[in-house]
Amino acid sequence: MKYDNILTTCPFCGCGCKYYIQVVDGVAKSVLPCKEDPISEGHLCIKGWNAIDFVYSKERLTTPLIKENGAFREATWDEAYGLIASKFKEIKARDGAKAFGFFSSAKTTNEENYLMQKLARGVIVTNNVDHCARLCHASTVAGLAASFGSGAMTNSIPEVEDVDCFLITGSNTTEQHPLIGSRIYKAKEKGAKVILVDPRSIQLASIADIHLRQKPGTDVAWLNGLMHVIIKEGIADEEFIEQRTENYGEFKAEVMKYTPERVEEITGIPKADLIAAARMFANAEAASIIYSMGITQHTTGVDNVKSCANLAMLTGNLGKPSTGVNPLRGQNNVQGACDLGALPNVFPGYQAVTVPENREKFEKAWNMAEHIPESIGLTVVEMLNAAHDGALKCLYIMGENPMISDPDITHVREALDALEFLVVQDLFITETAEHADVILPGTSFLEKDGTFTGTDRRVQRIRKAIEPLGNARPDWEILCDVAKHLGSDQFVYASPKEIQDEVASLTPLYGGVTYERLDKEGYLQWPCPNAEHPGTVFLHNGKFSRGLGHFFPVSYKPPAEEPDKDYPLILTTGRILFHFHTGTMTRCSPKLNKEVPTGYVEIHPSDAEAMGIADGDLVQVSTRRGTIQIPAYVTRKVPEKTVFIPFHFKECAANMLTNPALDPIAKIPEFKVCACKVEALGESS
Amino acid sequence: MEQELKAHLKKLMASGDVAGIIALKSERGMAKPYLFADASELECLCLTPKYPMASVARLLLDEDGAARFAIVCRGCDERALRELAKRHQVDLDRLVIVGIPCDEEMARECACPEPFPSVVAVGTKLEQWEAEDIGAAYRAMELDEKLAFWKHQLEKCNKCYGCRNACPMCFCKDCELENALWVKHGRLPPEFPIYHMIRAFHLAGKCIACGECQRACPSDIPLMVLNTLLREDMEELFGYVSGTGADAENPLYTKEEMQ
Structure with a gap:
């Protein structure tokens, strides 16, 4: 009998807990927490403990399926690839690359996200590649990049334990990021103050020193209100503002319009509570903003994020431990999917597609005859709209389920049905896959090698613990096979390690990330530009990624739809x-x-x-x-x-x-x- | 101790008496439970941190209905194996126990009642050892303070079931913690105090004070206070200390409990 424990990274949220999979004779038996992992420290949430259940589900897809006369039939891989290649070629010849869209996946590995955007940009030659970060932290990526020059969580998960004052808003941390939630409890036991701003009375409300229950969609108003009080009371960090930031004057003029009285009117937050929260946050030694979808998923998402950035700069809470602006990423690898360029505007490492040198660099690396478009591609929602209008004919969806995850599902269904050809690569026949012409059976985190990047920019390994089920194949292999069937010779890799080596050679952010180092050091936090660089625990130490932090004046705008007589x-x-x-x-x-x-x-x-x-x-x-x-x-x-x-x-x-x-x-x-x-x-x- | 243990295990392996040795292996600088089947691998054997080895033994004995294994055991591991054997969850005849003692630091961390197994194969057991009374501060509280203490502690619960999952003595296939008759499904925190009380009471006569539940708790709930109080009650009311004495009959054990 062979018994072993394979160390891997959890496929659920962005915490990035590593744990063991107990394997007996090639069968995964259960999850065993890893006591020496710096994130989980031997603790897991209920999802982590049960992470192997779905892998062996009877519903798992284990063979390719092709739709014929409205019903799926089992197919060989060669049949499936052959059909995809002929349809792709036909559509590209007739309608051009702009008729294609690619949904990459925050659930798959960094290597697979890299390959998906390489397939889109390097083989079909379109920037129409995006993934569900569009639906969760697109506003973070845009907002923090504008304010600081880097659109990611500034600090690290272990630092949460030593925060002196939290501002937690739009993050139900104990439910969505349990191993960060547990650290908030630890910090509280050590004397930290907790300011919770959330319309709902979530679990953390029981330890909140102040709970502000804003009217949903009024975040810019209360954030400006907090900053108004801080400036008015003279408790802003003048030195930080002077040395590290720009555009303070214009910003100040805007927030001074947000008196506590006006904020109370807009948000419903009592004036006295707002003032108390402002004092508590500004007077703390190390204050940290933790936010998630409650900030980002708004028509003012970028404004909300910029406001959080403003508050951190105003109080000097950046570039040091246990502070910062900390967007918690919802999926195991949504950070990595963004980092690896599964976005319509950037190559891996946030290298803009609009910059000619960047396009040349990738065209050369990928040995391309055609030129990558200089304009940015379509986003997830825009691709579906284009499909609905008939402009986008062909969509390749890997590990995403817009039939549940996207807004206005009726519209999504119509869009998918309007497509000429839909390929879905997934573990299950999802609600989305039901609309596909071809379904390709991918593999779970247990059946392949690769890396995930957790919410605190932490690149970690997943390791194959069991063989792929049935005829399922690792997603990176499928992407390579599809590219080869389309005539590309640029997708030859013996293993994901070789893909990462290519990523490192083209992506300064990940330049020093190798499998050898990950095996030895356990993780690397980007930026990690070269082999000697130790990785980065917290960002903006001494200098922002963009130089000076930029204060954006932000004015309150109401949500797109407000209650009325018919919908109260x-x-x-x-x-x-x-x-x-x-x-x-x-x-x-x-x-x-x-x-x-x-x-x-x-x-x-x-x-x-x-x-x-x-x-x-x-x-x-x-x-x-x-x-x-x-x-x-x-x-x-x-x-x-x-x-x-x-x-x-x-x-x-x-x-x-x-x-x-x-x-x-x-x-x-x-x-x-x-x-x-x-x-x-x-x-x- | 590590070198001495490796030599001891090599001999054991060479004797052909066991199909493999259940112990910790160091890989990429981290320890993990492992089944050593080849003497050359023993170079990677390590001793810390603690993992619930009795649970690993139970899994492997179940997977292979006939093989005999050696297992490197600390005091708590041996107590767990004994208590599991009384409930027919492991067959001690198929295990060769290789006992190792805990050092003072480890013993103190666990407030271990007996930081060494009955027979120490390698190493020296602590000569004088008295465990900290972790129930003392709690017993000194007034009733309302006790209630406030548990309310505060248990409302941090993340309902991960980690305390149960990590427990070497929680072997039931159907767990009452998941029975909606007692605990409403899907609530966070779980209903006070029934969720934690069920687990505590089901451990009466079972808890061998290894501390794995508390170490598995992401919210730092002091579960060992509850368990210690129950262990004391078991001793006072029935004169029974779980895990000690392979022959001592467990007063709360009934045939119906067998699964």
Whole structure:
């Protein structure tokens, strides 16, 4: 008998917990926490503990499928590749590269994201490549890049334990990033202050020194209000502002318009609480802003992010340990998918496609005859819109499920059905894959090698623990095979290690990242430009990536859709501890699904009473986009006139309801606010 | 001790008496439970940090219905194996226990009642050892303070089930913590105090004070305070200390508990 423990990295959130997979004779038996891993320290959340369940699910796809006469039939890999190659060639010859779109995946490895954008840019020759970061932290990537020059979490997870004052907003940390949440508790035990700004009474509310419950979509107003108080009371960090930043005057003129009285009017946050929070944050030795989707998923997402950046600069909380602006990335490798250029505007390492030298560099490296377009490509939502309009004919989706994750699902369905050819590469026949012409069976984190980059820019290995199930193949191999069938000779790699070596040669951010070092050192945090560089624990030490930090004056704009007579409530959406995103992995995990087997709408007792709704009743929730039926969860977790729906559940999909209105810069949809109505159906679920 | 142990294990392996040795292996600078089947691999053997080795033994004995293994055991590992054997979860006849003692630092970290196994094969056990009474501060509290203490501690719970998953004594296939009759599904934190009370009471007569539950807890809930109090009750009420004495009958063990 052979028994071993394979060290790998968790495939769920962005914390980047490493743990062991206990393997007996080639079969994964269970997860065993790794006590020496610096992130998990031998602790895991419920998803981590159960991470192998979905891998062995009976629903796993283990052979390629081709749709014929409206039904899928099993196919060989050669048949599937042959069909893809002939359709791709036909469409490219007829409609050109602009008719193609590629959805890369925050669940797959860095190497696979690199290959996906290489396939798009180097073989089909389009910049139409994007992934679900568009739906979560596109506003972070754009906002922080503008303010600081680098669009990522400034500090590191272990530093959270030593923060003196937290501003946590739009992050339900204990549910979405449990191993960061647990560090907030540790810091609190050591005496840290906790300011929570969240409409909902989440678990962290019980340890918050101050809980501000803003009206959803009013974040710029309260952030400006905090800064107004800090400037007015003379507790800003003048030295930092003077030495490290620019454009302070213009910024100051804007925030001085946000008196606590005006902020109370817009946000509903009592004036006295706002003032107390401002003093608490500005007077702390090391203050840290932790945020997530509650800040980013708005039509003002970039404005919200820039405001967080402003607050950190105003109080000098950057470039030192346990401070910073800390966007928590939701997926295991959404940081890496961005880093590796699965974005329509940048090559790997955020090298802009609009810069001629960058295009030349990659055209040369990839031995290209054609030229990569100088204009940026389409984003996820724009690609679907283009498909809907008939301009985009062919879409290749790897490990994404827009039929659940994107706003306004009815529109998504119409867009997918309008495509001439859809390829989906996934572990399961997802709601999206059902619309495909060809489905390619990829592999889970247990069945392949590669790297993930966690939320604190931490590049770590995943290691193959078991052989791919059935005829499934590692996603990097599939991408190489597709490229080869399209005639490319630039996709020859013996293993993901060789792909990373190519990445390092073209990407200064990852220049010093090698498998040898990752094996020896456990992880490397970017920027890590060369073999001698130790990696970077926190960013902007002494100097911002862009030189000086830039203060952007930001004015408050209301959400795209506000409650009115017909739709009197605010709908906000999000995730829960027990499930992950579109539920593809967690709903086939018995222990996770048992905890929360279906969706629900959280509704305040006073609203429920006014509508004659009891806890557990089936109700109807409607917006201008659609209607769903869903059980009511009557709870004080939500404030009055606001309801919350987790988006994981296809049978009561929150995204049937959400508003596809976009942030003008980041093109992120406004998942966090729209107007809705709730009606009793008079039956219990 | 490490070199001495390697030599001891090499001899054991050469004797052909065991199919493999369950112990920690150092790989890329980190320890992991491993089944050593080849003497040359023993160079990578290491001793720390602690891992729940009794659970590994149970897994491997289940996977291979006949093989005999050696296992490097600390005091807590041996206590766990004994208590598991009383409940027919492991067959001690198929295990060769190679006992090693804990040093004072490790013993103190765990507040271990007995930081060495019954037979020490390699190393020297602590001569004088008295464990810290980790229930002392709690017992000194007033009733309302006790309630406030647990309310504060348990509302940090992340419902990861890590305390149960890490516990060498939690072997039930169907766990009452997951039974909606007792604990509402899907709530965070889980209902106070039933979730943690069920686990504590189910460990009465089982908990061998290894501390794995507390170490597995992301929220630093002092679960060993609960477990220590129950261990004390078991001793006071029934004169039973779990894990000690392979022949001592467990007063709370009934046939119905067998799975």
